[in-house]
Amino acid sequence: MAKYIFITGGVLSSVGKGIVTSSIGKMLQVRGLSITAIKIDPYVNVDAGTMNPFMHGEVFVTDDGGETDLDLGHYERFLDIRLPRENNITTGQIYKAVIEKERRGDYLGSCVQIIPHVTDEIKNRIRQVAEKSGADVVLVEVGGTVGDIESLPFLEAIRQMRIEEGLDNTLFVHVTLVPILEATGEQKTKPSQHSVQELRRIGIQPDIIVARCSVPLEPEAKRKISLFCNVPLEAVFTSYNVDVVYRVPLILDEQGMGDYIVKRLKLGNRTPKWSEWQSIVQSFVEASEAVKIAMCGKYTKLTDSYVSIVEALKHAGAAVGAKVSLKWVETTELEQDSRKVKVLEEFDGIMVLPGFGARGVEGKILCVKYARENNKPFLGICYGFQLAIVEFARNALGLKNAHTTEVDPSTPHPVIDLLPEQRMVREIGGTMRLGLHQILLEEGTLACKLYGARVIYERHRHRYEVNPDYWDALREGGLVLSGWSPDRRRVEFMELPGHPFFLGTQAHPEFLSRPGKPSPPYRGFVEACLKHGS
Ligand code: GLN
Numbered sequence: 001m002a003k004y005i006f007i008t009g010g011v012l013s014s015v016g017k018g019i020v021t022s023s024i025g026k027m028l029q030v031r032g033l034s035i036t037a038i039k040i041d042p043y044v045n046v047d048a049g050t051m052n053p054f055m056h057g058e059v060f061v062t063d064d065g066g067e068t069d070l071d072l073g074h075y076e077r078f079l080d081i082r083l084p085r086e087n088n089i090t091t092g093q094i095y096k097a098v099i100e101k102e103r104r105g106d107y108l109g110s111c112v113q114i115i116p117h118v119t120d121e122i123k124n125r126i127r128q129v130a131e132k133s134g135a136d137v138v139l140v141e142v143g144g145t146v147g148d149i150e151s152l153p154f155l156e157a158i159r160q161m162r163i164e165e166g167l168d169n170t171l172f173v174h175v176t177l178v179p180i181l182e183a184t185g186e187q188k189t190k191p192s193q194h195s196v197q198e199l200r201r202i203g204i205q206p207d208i209i210v211a212r213c214s215v216p217l218e219p220e221a222k223r224k225i226s227l228f229c230n231v232p233l234e235a236v237f238t239s240y241n242v243d244v245v246y247r248v249p250l251i252l253d254e255q256g257m258g259d260y261i262v263k264r265l266k267l268g269n270r271t272p273k274w275s276e277w278q279s280i281v282q283s284f285v286e287a288s289e290a291v292k293i294a295m296c297g298k299y300t301k302l303t304d305s306y307v308s309i310v311e312a313l314k315h316a317g318a319a320v321g322a323k324v325s326l327k328w329v330e331t332t333e334l335e336q337d338s339r340k341v342k343v344l345e346e347f348d349g350i351m352v353l354p355g356f357g358a359r360g361v362e363g364k365i366l367c368v369k370y371a372r373e374n375n376k377p378f379l380g381i382c383y384g385f386q387l388a389i390v391e392f393a394r395n396a397l398g399l400k401n402a403h404t405t406e407v408d409p410s411t412p413h414p415v416i417d418l419l420p421e422q423r424m425v426r427e428i429g430g431t432m433r434l435g436l437h438q439i440l441l442e443e444g445t446l447a448c449k450l451y452g453a454r455v456i457y458e459r460h461r462h463r464y465e466v467n468p469d470y471w472d473a474l475r476e477g478g479l480v481l482s483g484w485s486p487d488r489r490r491v492e493f494m495e496l497p498g499h500p501f502f503l504g505t506q507a508h509p510e511f512l513s514r515p516g517k518p519s520p521p522y523r524g525f526v527e528a529c530l531k532h533g534s
Helices: 017-029 071-079 091-104 114-133 152-165 190-201 219-229 245-254 257-264 275-286 303-320 331-336 338-346 361-373 383-395 446-451 468-476 520-533
Strands: 003-009 035-041 088-090 137-142 170-177 208-212 236-239 289-297 322-330 349-352 378-381 414-418 433-441 455-462 464-466 480-484 491-495 502-505
Touching (some): 003 017, 017 035, 017 137, 017 245, 017 257, 035 114, 071 303, 091 114, 190 208, 190 219, 219 236, 236 245, 245 275, 289 303, 289 361, 289 520, 322 331, 331 338, 338 361, 383 491, 446 480, 464 491
Parallel strands (some): 035 088, 208 236, 289 322, 289 349, 378 502
Antiparallel strands (some): 414 464
């Protein structure tokens, strides 16, 4: 039978609940337990796919094509696991299912209510994940902040689960913020006290408090939290600022959190095996050679929009001894004055980021052109890859006004066009080409060398692709189409021989990158940047 750990958040959102959840998983994983993790998102969207990454952060894509919350990315990276789409539960999914059941007549005769129908649906889904995964421990992170109207049914459901599953099989962890007053330097625990009061009002008494604070909690602050939040002193931990995010499980475990959880959930005597994780963390610390990368995109004001890419670059850096420093280049700004593209001069490498729609596109194309003409290492992901094809068509092949039909449906040269199976698609939600797909790499190409394999699998999220009518022209112009879908009717990778490093892919390899196991294209790119810099 699975044990459940429920993680709630107080005071503010974005206090790092996802990292704490992942870290709890790591502490248990190194103690020999198998883990799965669920993220609950209390918004009415069915999935994250229809949300602007600028509002909500990156959309994380799973193997089975789920468009999920970015916290699933944290879980996958920390735990080196692969999660299915069911591990992201939203209000939209719950209500959709309950309403469909009501229409079918499944509840015939009853008045359908939040308690028990909605809460039952929530509990069933959590238990289904437990069953399907067969994990020893199921982590359930409840998004949002305690006190939000929209998270109430979820909190009620986990409250019920404590009774139903039993005290030894459930654990409530509450993550709060402890601010430090600038004037006095004092660590303030009152917001944490209030948020625990709020939790208790709905019937949940946390077992563990994790305080997010820039520095370790003072004994006095810890004592206050223990007293007012009604948890034992040894159940108060601090998630303080660290140099490398992957160190968080180590600092929590040093404070005794892993042992405390194992004891509390009666998981037996377990000695943690940290050595492998420690050496991964160490590789991030030791990576010292500075590499400057320009991140060209349009959601650059919120770096969470590209969190998997940022992490993939860091993983790659740690593996090759490079400390990557990323600078966001807002491509809409380059469009107003194309001379501004000169800002790219100072960088060792240029990334053109994924995206949708027309805004910032001409700026992205300028960035590709700069990288191609100035021999700067270039990596284009998804939209970045498509726009590199557009750039090449326009400037190397002389196809005037070549474009993607996503931006210009009446372009004379639609080098990027809708996938044929997309032509009939009417609903936007969940209908892109999504998830893990096989890719065949051409022998002897850069892509093949980087992966060290002919057959690979990467995750995808796109509606458009390279138009087959232009394959020959692109090849004649010198571009190598180096990766294909298994039926060979879809381009997955392209590269430019003779350039130090010019690679684009329709896929999103960043979703499979892990600390200690960097994604091959990212690793190759950062290595090329290192060379460029030295
Ligand atoms: N907008 C492009 C498409 O739909 C690229 C998507 C992306 O970058 N994820 O194909």
